[in-house]
Amino acid sequence: MLLRHTPTEITKRKALTINPAKTCQPIGAMYASLGIHGCLPHSHGSQGCCAYHRSTLTRHYKEPISAGTSSFTEGASVFGGQANMLQAINNIFTVYNPEVIAIHTTCLSETIGDDLPQIKKKAEREGKIPEGKHVISASTPSYAGSHVTGFSSMVKSMAMMAEPTGRKNGKVNIIPGWVEPADMEELKRLTSLIGVKTILFPDTSGVLNGPLSGEYKMFPEGGTTVAELKSTGDSRGTLALGEWCSADAARWLDTKHKVPCSVLDMPFGLKATDRFIDALRTIAGVNIPEEIMHERGQLVDMISDMHQYLYGKKVALVGDPDQLIAMTEFLVSMDMCPIHVVTGTPGKKFEKRIRELTRDMGCEVNVKAKGDMFLLHQWIKNKPVDLIIGNTYCKYIARDEDLPYVRWGFPILDRQGHQYFPTVGYKGGLRLLEKILGVLLDRKDRDDPEEKFELVL
């Protein structure tokens, strides 16, 4: 047994987190920054933060992740990191020449109280930011919230680049939340099918799913451009996908620049996608194209074709709030039973939402925000499940408890595909369903006695 020291009996822990279901803010900010075209993320802290975030994102995407660090030493930690930051800005523009430097803080620079907007002003005064180049920043203290919070804060900083001209651009801002590059590509496909002109931000498609061609581009073609970000203040409205990841930015644009917003769930699974598509249809004032109807019908078809293998299956879920809410709804919509749901990210609304979604499911649900995977594992030991869905760390639980397992979430360090194949939208729903059915039926084929082993399923 890999997790051999995890007891079935659950004791209350107040101080010790074991096997976290979250990580820290800066990595979320770094991921979001990579969705700006020509952007170099910069970590204002000691070197390790940046090295860890780059390593984790690299392992997840199998793509180069460039980011700078202020390389704090003990001296900088005592006297403040301003000198390091100014030097970094100068070096970055001289050596790497990005369009944008997106700086995020760390627990180190937050604890000593470095003021990034003030440092940026000083850099401007000293002429360290070349004409036409940009420096944006987000405060991302690792001791509050989670990686999701950091993502959200950087997305908000992107929204703050808005410079309304007073002339509407006829576009809709779409804030996709922390989804994969493939998902962002799929969202763009869906919106263009419906005929809605959009500004999608952040947009990591074309950045973190690049080709191998013998050429290395530190700043690939993809990403939301600065011009687009400036234009978000002229948009007709904003669709924010996910309360945790995207709502802050959307509400800021609403309050500051009167760009109205709706916060929707992330479009994973049938119902959440329905709501997303319906919102787009209403905004555009068009009928839904046949192609999308066809895709929706295919998803409904597969659910109905394979319902017997899904019905009543108990599922353990771990991940981030926005994703888990949509996934829980998807599973319930197929008559499956997500009975253990854990996120490490704080947020009281999360538990409430999951309880609402599972109210009529007919079995009791364990749900926890600010939980950890140790607790999830204990719940599973006490009340077994048929399937576990979560990031790569779930493989230890899955192996010990001999559970069918679908990798979904962040980080996925041991399988590929998430950067290429979307799980949002109807097509994404089909892919999720294919994966879920794949592991459930592989298990059935493995465990059925010979006399019950079947050719046709």
Place this chain on the structure above:
Amino acid sequence: MATTTKKKLVQWEPADIKTELLEKYPPKVARKRAKQIMINEALQKETPSLTANVRTIPGIITMRGCTYAGCKGVIMGPTRDIVNITHGPIGCGFYSWLTRRNQTEAGPDGENYMPYCFSTDMQEQDIIFGGEKKLAAAIQEAYDLYHPKSIAVFATCPVGLIGDDIHTVTANMKEKLGDCNVYAFSCEGYKGVSQSAGHHIANNQVFRHIVGENDTEKPGKYKINLLGEYNIGGDGFEIDRIFKKCGITCISTFSGNSTYDQFASAHTADLNAVMCHRSINYVADMMETRYGIPWIKVNFIGARSTARSLRKIAEYFGEQELIDQVEEVITEEMPEVEAALAVITPRTEGKTAMMFVGGSRAHHYQDLFAELGMKTISAGYEFAHQDDYEGRQVLPNIKLDADSRNIEEIEVEPDETRFKPRKSDKEMKALEKAGYRFKEYDGLAPDMDKGTLIIDDLNQYEAEKLVELMKPDIFCAGIKEKYSIQKLGVPMKQLHSYDSGGPYAGFQGAINFYREIDRLVNSRVWGYMKAPWQENPQLSASYNWE
């Protein structure tokens, strides 16, 4: 910034390459980097000097990590039965959770906490009001759950800044719990200039709190400790296999596949064999002073180096039985190695490699590449010191700067009861007279050819430039560097975590490595970079139907 490897075919002089590397930098940066780039003269003990172990320039995309990573991740991470609690916000614990490929063999019921991540997950109120109470509670909760023999606490950046006294908390908890050794590491990420400071801090605390705790004599002959071997990809397993076959007893490994008790008993060994000089020489020195255990430098990377290191260990003990057994093992193991080389070398001979890792591997792995007939044209360390480049004879001349001075040096005295010279003065002198060298490491520079480039703390920009200009057949570094190099169409091998492979140490490991390098440099995939229509972009004829 876009680069391709296709541009150059002219022969570059090393001095030109150095100039190219520096050209784009602001003048201050260029001056600093110039001191960290050396054109090797390959002169024993007289090599030109190179600046190392100095601050990385902010904003220059570095390969380096932090002190916490060096302490918790590298040195303490591979020990399976210590509960390692990260005291800090969640990130540091999360990122160092199972990501280093240290393998461990706990058996079916042995204690093994390596698949777990323990953290105090400090919140804002802990930063404001202090985290000591939470830390004490976390230690108690870990103890109540597992009753481990030992709990270690690792400080992250904010802990030092807010002034949590983790050493008092752990000392109190040790006393309170009674049967659990609890201690702490002040390995805040901002200390030092790289992971290296973390190694030193880990060495100090392991020596202070664990080594010497268990005096029970272990059975077996020819007792050694293997220091600085972390069992990445199972390297330690292969070395252990060879030791067993030779009849050498490994009391402890620092720290691959290790246990608390191995550290506690380390002082009962009769020789310290040091693999990674950079990360562990401190503990070797301290054990020599306190317990009288001499140390030698070994290298089990490369089949021939493995044979040399085994002979060196046998020569130290000086007993014919061991000398014969070692020869027998080498004779038994080498034919398979030679057979693999005979098949693979024709495909690798004359190819070139670059490696920028660690504080030892950029040196050790040159032996394996040499066995494959491949030349290392440029190399350097990520976090080494000047002695790792130029040899330990430069040690007295290294000036301590502010960053190094902040890292504690423990004053060690001989242990009153347990100091025991392993060899008499006469025996030591005789060995030395016969050319045997204790406490010596000559560094990387003397082993590299004249005109090769030795570069300390290489960064992303320089890596790309080097590959573009010198076009190596393979580039070795870490995960962060992997894909930017491969995008250029050059295979990249991780020498920190080995990607997915290993073991590469010892005899079997060498064979694995030959095959891996053959796979990488001769893979068909590097030929697919261009589509057929890109080779002939002009349509010159209409399609020819069958």
